[in-house]
Amino acid sequence: xxxxxxxxxxxxxxxxxxxxxxxxxxxxxxxxxxxxxxxxxxxxxxxxxxxxxxxxxxxxxxxxxxxxxxxxxxxxxxxxxxxxxxxxxxxxxxxxxxxxxxxxxxxxxxxxxxxxxxxxxxxxxxxxxxxxxxxxxxxxxxxxxxxxxxxxxxxxxxxxxxxxxxxxxxxxxxxxxxxxxxxxxxxxxxxxxx
Numbered sequence: 001x002x003x004x005x006x007x008x009x010x011x012x013x014x015x016x017x018x019x020x021x022x023x024x025x026x027x028x029x030x031x032x033x034x035x036x037x038x039x040x041x042x043x044x045x046x047x048x049x050x051x052x053x054x055x056x057x058x059x060x061x062x063x064x065x066x067x068x069x070x071x072x073x074x075x076x077x078x079x080x081x082x083x084x085x086x087x088x089x090x091x092x093x094x095x096x097x098x099x100x101x102x103x104x105x106x107x108x109x110x111x112x113x114x115x116x117x118x119x120x121x122x123x124x125x126x127x128x129x130x131x132x133x134x135x136x137x138x139x140x141x142x143x144x145x146x147x148x149x150x151x152x153x154x155x156x157x158x159x160x161x162x163x164x165x166x167x168x169x170x171x172x173x174x175x176x177x178x179x180x181x182x183x184x185x186x187x188x189x190x191x192x193x194x
Contacts, residue, residue, distance in 0.1 A: 004107055006114040009064040009076065011054045016073030017066065018047025024097035032134050034161055061091075061122035067098075067111045074102045077115040082128055084167075091124030091172070112145060120172045127172055130154070133164040146170050 009017060022041040029038060054064060062080030066073045075098035082090040093115055098108055119127050129147065131138050139149075152167035 004067060004069075004110045006065050006067045006111055009050075009054060009066045011051050013066050013073055014047045014051035014054060015043075017050045017064070017076045018043040018045070020073060020076055020097055020099055021046045021050070021095075023099055027100040028097075028135065028138070029132070032132060033159070033163070037159065037161070061124075063115070063118040063122075065111065065114055065118065067107055067114075069102065069107075074099045075107055075111050077111050079115040079119050079127075080122075081124075084128065087128060089125060090169075091119035091122065091127045093119075093127060093129040096129075108141060109145065116172060120174070124172055125174070126169060128167055128169045130165040130167050133166045139166075139168075142168050 022043045025033075025041060026038045050064070057064075059080055063078070065077045065079070067075040075096075077096040078094040079091060080094060082088070082092040083094070084090070084092075093112070096108065096112060096115065098111070116127060128150075129142065131142065133153070147168040147170045149166050150169045154165050154167075156163050156165060
C-alpha cells in the first residue's frame with residue numbers, strides 16, 4: 001500500500017473534498033437518509049462550501065485535513081473548537097470521511113490520529129464528536145479508537161428529515177503523540193502495520 005500522507009487542506013483541495021464528502025455520504029447514509037436526498041447531493045456545491053470555509057475561516061485552532069493516495073484526495077477531517085455551548089474547553093472532530101473504496105485500509109485511523117494531534121496542538125484537553133445513532137460502522141470505529149458515548153443525544157431536522165445523533169468523548173494526551181505531525185508539512189504515519 002502507498003504510504004499515507006495527511007496534510008492541511010488548501011483552497012485548491014476543495015474539489016477533491018467535495019467529491020469525498022458526497023460519495024462517502026451516499027455510501028455511509030444509504031438506508032438511513034432518504035435516497036432522493038442522497039442522489040441529489042452535488043460535489044460541486046459541497047466543494048464551493050469547503051472552498052469558502054478554507055478562505056474565510058479565521059479560527060487558528062480549526063483545521064481541515066486531507067489524506068491522499070497517489071496525489072488524489074481520498075479523505076478529509078475537519079477539527080476545531082467544540083460547537084456545543086456547554087463544552088467550551090473541548091475540541092471537536094466535526095467531520096471525518098473517506099471514499100468508500102478506501103475503507104478498512106487504516107487510512108481512517110491515520111486521519112483521525114492527525115486530527116487528534118491537531119486538537120492536542122491547539123491545547124484542547126478533550127475532544128467530542130457526534131455520530132448518527134444508527135451508524136454502527138462508524139460507532140465501532142470510534143469505540144475501537146478509545147471514544148466513549150457520553151449519553152448525550154440530539155435530534156436534528158436540518159436536512160428536512162429527522163436524524164438522531166449521539167455524542168462521543170475522549171481525553172487528549174496533552175502532547176502530540178506522533179513526532180511526525182507538523183503544521184507546515186504532511187504528517188507521516190507511524191511505522192508498522194495499520
